[in-house]
Amino acid sequence: MRVGYSRLPRGVGPVSHLAARTSEPDAIAESLERYASDLRRVGVEASALGGWLQRALVARGFEAILIEARHTHVSLSTMRNKTDRNDARGIAQLMRLGWYKVVHVKSPEAQRLRALLGCRQLTSRKLVDVENEIRGTLRGFGLKVGKVSRGRFAARVLALAAQADTLVEEVIQRMLAIRETLLVEYRRLHQLVVKATVSDPVCRRLMTVPGVGPVGALAFRSGVDDPHRFKRSRTVAAHFGMTPRRHQSGEVDYTGHISKCGDREVRQALYAAAASLLLRYRKSCALRTWGLRIAKRSGMKKATVAVSRKMAVIMHRMWLDGTDFRCSRDLGAAAATVSATV
Numbered sequence: 001m002r003v004g005y006s007r008l009p010r011g012v013g014p015v016s017h018l019a020a021r022t023s024e025p026d027a028i029a030e031s032l033e034r035y036a037s038d039l040r041r042v043g044v045e046a047s048a049l050g051g052w053l054q055r056a057l058v059a060r061g062f063e064a065i066l067i068e069a070r071h072t073h074v075s076l077s078t079m080r081n082k083t084d085r086n087d088a089r090g091i092a093q094l095m096r097l098g099w100y101k102v103v104h105v106k107s108p109e110a111q112r113l114r115a116l117l118g119c120r121q122l123t124s125r126k127l128v129d130v131e132n133e134i135r136g137t138l139r140g141f142g143l144k145v146g147k148v149s150r151g152r153f154a155a156r157v158l159a160l161a162a163q164a165d166t167l168v169e170e171v172i173q174r175m176l177a178i179r180e181t182l183l184v185e186y187r188r189l190h191q192l193v194v195k196a197t198v199s200d201p202v203c204r205r206l207m208t209v210p211g212v213g214p215v216g217a218l219a220f221r222s223g224v225d226d227p228h229r230f231k232r233s234r235t236v237a238a239h240f241g242m243t244p245r246r247h248q249s250g251e252v253d254y255t256g257h258i259s260k261c262g263d264r265e266v267r268q269a270l271y272a273a274a275a276s277l278l279l280r281y282r283k284s285c286a287l288r289t290w291g292l293r294i295a296k297r298s299g300m301k302k303a304t305v306a307v308s309r310k311m312a313v314i315m316h317r318m319w320l321d322g323t324d325f326r327c328s329r330d331l332g333a334a335a336a337t338v339s340a341t342v
Contacts, residue, residue, distance in 0.1 A: 023049050025056030032062060043067045043095040046103045054105055067094070068101040075099060106225050113196060113222040117215065117265060120189040127182045134175050141168065154180070193218060206315050208325040210285055211277030216269040220315055223266035233316045237309040240267045258305060267308075274308035285327040287314075 032039060042064040044054045050066050057064035076082070076090045094100045106114070134157055135145045143160040145153075154176050161172040197203040197214040206217040223240065230236050237243055241261040247254055260267070278291050278300070287310065295303035318325060 023053065025053055025060065028053065029057060029060045029062070032057075039063075041065060041095055043091050043100060045069050045072055045091065050103075051105045051111070065100075066103040066105050067091070068103050071101045104225065104229055106222075110222045110225040113218055114265075116189070116192055116196065117219055117222065120186065120193055120215075121265070123182060123186040123189055127179065127186055130175060130179045130182060134172060134179070137168070137172065137175070138164070150183075202319060205318060205322070205324055209273070209311060209315060209318075210281045210283070210288065210325070210327065211273040211275075212311070212315070213273070213276075216273040219266050219269035220312070223263045224316065224319070227316055227319045230316065233313045233320075236316045237312040240270070240312060242267060242270070242305060242309040242312065270308040270311055271304060274304045274311055277307060277311075278304060283327065287311075287327075 032042065040063070042057055042062050044050050044057070044064055044066050046066050046069040054064045054066045072091065072094065075094055076087055079086050079090060131153065138145060138157070138160050141164050143163060145156055145160065148156045157172060157176060161169045164172075194214050197207070197218050200218075200221065203214070203217040203221050206212055206220060207214070212220075224230075224236065230239070238259075239262050241259045241264075243259060245256040245259050247256065274291070277285070277288050278295065281288055287307065290310075291303045291307040294306050314325070
């Protein structure tokens with residue numbers, strides 16, 4: 001854990017001992033107390049422990065802030081030698097000069113919701129991995145599972161495994177037992193997601209948007225955390241990496257793919273919600289009609305990204321205004337409503 005601090009204008013003091021300390025609030029606070037008389041602020045680099053350390057240092061009376069790791073890395077890369085001592089001193093210089101970006105520290109509630117979503121997604125991925133491994137094992141013996149629903153998967157696999165030798169059949173049975181355990185726990189985690197969504201008024205309001213389900217609403221809720229930290233709703237899409245990159249230098253000026261910065265889980269949830277709106281929703285909706293026009297002109301993938309970006313803007317404005325989504329049939333009125341949210 002790299003920690004730096006800035007003192008009053010007299011200069012930056014020694015920080016080598018901070019780099020050698022363990023990542024514990026008490027150890028860091030003990031090192032900082034000897035400079036408490038002229039200590040101005042403490043910078044903690046964003047990391048898995050960064051938010052916890054920042055809150056703990058604030059609780060101990062220090063003006064601690066969380067700074068962006070990518071921006072800090074670029075600044076520290078100018079040093080010839082990379083050591084913990086140089087990194088701590090570099091962060092202290094950034095704090096003294098103001099060359100840093102403050103990172104929003106998620107609330108404990110948002111962190112709990114994000115942990116729930118992360119564990120559910122991990123279980124889902126491992127469930128798919130186990131099923132693919134079973135398919136691959138049987139395929140090596142010429143036994144193809146084919147297209148089958150998740151409810152009939154075990155029966156289909158057992159019927160095919162009976163055609164193989166005893167060892168392969170025993171291996172498949174053990175893999176099916178692992179799959180059954182993962183499936184049971186995945187369903188339990190999904191029920192926890194649904195329960196957390198139903199009990200949250202913000203998530204219930206966000207689910208009025210067509211295509212947005214419990215996972216999408218909870219991911220957006222935990223990703224934004226505090227809607228007032230965005231001055232404009234249009235910056236929410238850029239925060240989650242759904243706006244195109246731009247490179248301009250002299251005569252060179254081109255627009256690339258989306259930046260994909262920020263929270264990947266929220267971006268994926270918005271993309272899935274937009275795909276559900278465009279491909280499954282059948283009622284009249286100006287947002288869907290607008291997306292289908294883009295799909296006809298530029299392709300379904302670009303249309304899905306555009307709709308997900310618009311969804312982020314609309315959902316943030318709904319959160320601030322406390323209003324539900326209204327499906328407008330008039331494209332002109334819908335465009336005016338969307339522009340008003342920006």
